[in-house]
Amino acid sequence: MTAGREAGPWLEASRQWAEDALAEFLGRVDLGPPALEEALRYALLGGGKRIRPALVRLVSDALGGDERATASAAVAVECIHTYSLVHDDLPCMDDDDLRRGRPTVHRVYDEATAVLVGDALQALAFEALAEAGDDGRGARMALALARGAGPAGMVGGQVLDLAGEGRDLDADAVRAIHTAKTAALLGASAELGALAAPRGAERAEEALAFGLALGMCFQAMDDVLDVTGDAATLGKTPGKDAGAKKGTLVAALGLEGAQAEANRRATEARDLATSLGLGGLGTGLVDLLLARNS
């Protein structure tokens, strides 16, 4: 249980490391016209747990990745994640006014700015990644990120999610949404962590599987906590997904079935963490996400 206790402080240190890497990147690259630069900083430096950068760092550290490639990949996945939040919050999508307790980008600025901030963040993600390695790794890393973020990954997941609203979805349909919308980018984050290591390419597939399992566990627990959690644990109103008629694993499998699936995914993620040599931090991170979620 020492491992589980270590994961909390490690995650906090990792969050600070990610903040530093993001600030360093934003200070270095050309962010365009001042109005765009301001909105980009607002979107990107608005808090958040920086789970995806942590995943990059966890795998990279275990496999001997170099600091420059690891930081570049961490910045890249967080830029992609942030752009997806900015676009998902748009009136034509989820129409959210608040994000991490602050007004969303389109509420502070306007819709056009929010679309363009998201577009710019995606370009910046690939700019960051291109700096990660010019020895052949750079292209392999760009491929991993593009696939995790693109139509067969995150963007496709949002399409499925919007199409599924108000419908009864079976468990496989819910899993397809979870896989594409959330797990694909978590998978790519772990994969990039492997690729940041000089000989990490041979472990990239296993790392991808670890990130995917972690993502599926995370989403299954999200559905469970939407029913059983309180607002303080969730950081949002319980019952929100059920109320919005979003397809959930609880609706498809019942509460016990969804909890059992979360447990199965957690076991899978722990096994992969062990075989990847992530040590106690890997399994501890799974336990941490399983326990507090959000």
Next chain:
Amino acid sequence: MTAGREAGPWLEASRQWAEDALAEFLGRVDLGPPALEEALRYALLGGGKRIRPALVRLVSDALGGDERATASAAVAVECIHTYSLVHDDLPCMDDDDLRRGRPTVHRVYDEATAVLVGDALQALAFEALAEAGDDGRGARMALALARGAGPAGMVGGQVLDLAGEGRDLDADAVRAIHTAKTAALLGASAELGALAAPRGAERAEEALAFGLALGMCFQAMDDVLDVTGDAATLGKTPGKDAGAKKGTLVAALGLEGAQAEANRRATEARDLATSLGLGGLGTGLVDLLLARNS
């Protein structure tokens, strides 16, 4: 003048080559859920002159680029260009119902789909490019595209363009919009053409300058033709930009001043074409764009 006569058929052959490369790419990669795949094909295969792929090919052929890297780069720049059109047409931006004579993506589908199609196309651009070369060129190419497309390039140009609407802009403000919104991606296209050649990196900066000059010439002529052209030449209603109170070089410099600037940019582009060894096709392409624009 033989050169000028050759450029027309070459541009048409190049357009067909780009269509084939796009169709091959779309047939090969995972385009996600069927609804997204359909919308992606609608957006990407809707005609267009494929000027940016032509620019990639022109420079790559002159410098000895290989076919695979050249086609990948051509697909990438056209994906970026198409995503920018889909997002620019959104109600919160230019609010256009028609594009290339067909209903815009958000009119055929809905706004959420249009946002997501654009997002997916940008990811696909970098996926295409990642295939271009895993020998170190891939990362350098991703950097060129990300900078041309990102906040200091195309996206920043759209921010400036929207901010400038309804205002009197001086010539430098108009040039800043032209540079970022259009010329940056044309510059990146030419740069990618150079990088597609095994030893093209040393010519990349010159190629970028050629694409930028071509883009600035193109935009200056666009402003001139908005005043002097007829609908058949323009492919759009003359006076549209002046009517929309968009800042133009004609408004800032007068008709003669804008025409003189277009001519200066054309001379610059022709000189760079010659020094890059693009032959008659390079200067012919400048003449062609200068003459018929659109």
